[in-house]
Amino acid sequence: MLTFNKETPIYLRTGATDMRKSINGLSAIVQNDMNLDPFKKGYFVFCNKTKHLMKLLYWDKTGFALWYKRLEKNKFPWPADEEDVQKITEQQMQWLLDGIDFFNAHKKLQFSCV
Numbered sequence: 406m407l408t409f410n411k412e413t414p415i416y417l418r419t420g421a422t423d424m425r426k427s428i429n430g431l432s433a434i435v436q437n438d439m440n441l442d443p444f445k446k447g448y449f450v451f452c453n454k455t456k457h458l459m460k461l462l463y464w465d466k467t468g469f470a471l472w473y474k475r476l477e478k479n480k481f482p483w484p485a486d487e488e489d490v491q492k493i494t495e496q497q498m499q500w501l502l503d504g505i506d507f508f509n510a511h512k513k514l515q516f517s518c519v
Contacts, residue, residue: 407461407472407502409495414447417491419484421454428469431462439490443469450498456480474502482506 409415418439426434431451435443443449449462459481461472481501484491493501500507 409448409498411495412446413463415450415493415495415498416441416447417450417452417484417493419486419489419491422451422460424451424453424458424460428462428471431460431471432469435462441490448498450501452481452483456483479504482508484508 416435416439418434422434423430431449432443434451435441435449439449441447441449443462444464447463451460451462452458457476457480459474463470482504497507
């Protein structure tokens, strides 16, 4: 089971990522497309076009680690915004792995008069 450190940020690359990429390709995406440093503390999460595959890349002080999950049924809830980076919490990452679509949760409404 994968556990997350609360102090470590989690970054999603929204849209689809080519899952043929491994550590070198994904770390290049983190640096060039997401404009983040892959050697800094953080989890970088990617999903494929069909939303059945997810990869999570992180640097653990001695080298890169890559976690991979393939769903046999269902799909991961995933934002469709292409080429965007979204920072999420540890709880939201657990929801994502559990299939809970928090991206489409009710939005806060603000009114100025009745």
